[in-house]
Amino acid sequence: MDAGAVEGVVARGLAARIEALFTAVRRPDRGQYTNEEVARACREASGESFSTTYLWQLRTGRRDNPTKRHLEALARFFEVPPAYFFDGCQGARIAGELALLGALRDAGVRSLALRAVALSPEGLDTVGELVEVIARRDAARRRPPV
Structure with a gap:
């Protein structure tokens, strides 16, 4: 360069x-x-x-x-x-x-984060896995068809 x-x-x-x-x-x-x-x-x-x-x-x-x-x-x-x-x-x-x-700053994210504070480590893992699945699904929906 x-x-x-x-x-x-x-x-x-x-x-x-x-x-x-x-x-x-x-x-x-x-x-x-x-x-x-x-x-x-x-x-x-x-x-x-x-x-x-x-x-x-x-x-x-x-x-x-x-x-x-x-x-x-x-x-x-x-x-x-x-x-x-x-x-x-x-x-x-x-x-x-x-x-x-x-x-x-987003009220929905903040509310979810505050509720997640009381979860067990196993519960946090489950929520994390669910978020990953939903994020992949949302990303697939946003991709233009090939």
Whole structure:
């Protein structure tokens, strides 16, 4: 891969990670943060220029070379370790936790999870098996006919 291609992959990865933060981490009223809210907080935290447009460019991959301080300010705002942006393994682990957080925001998933807390290990295994069967069935229904 040439340097330009590597930069493109890195940019899409960074944009996807930032977008995942916006999707999973919500305001207390459960609404999504706006670019303006996040940019303002990052500006105040870092003491550096951090415009709404710049944040939009990072989110969409149009800018791909933020400073360490910008990424640290984003990490601080969204309450994730800065390694989320730099460390592939830790970033993947945190991304999984963010996906779980997003799923738990759904009332049905949250209700099921709360009820499952009281199940025995055997009961949890059974529920897990049922979920797998239903997920495969749903996936098969969504596939276009061949």
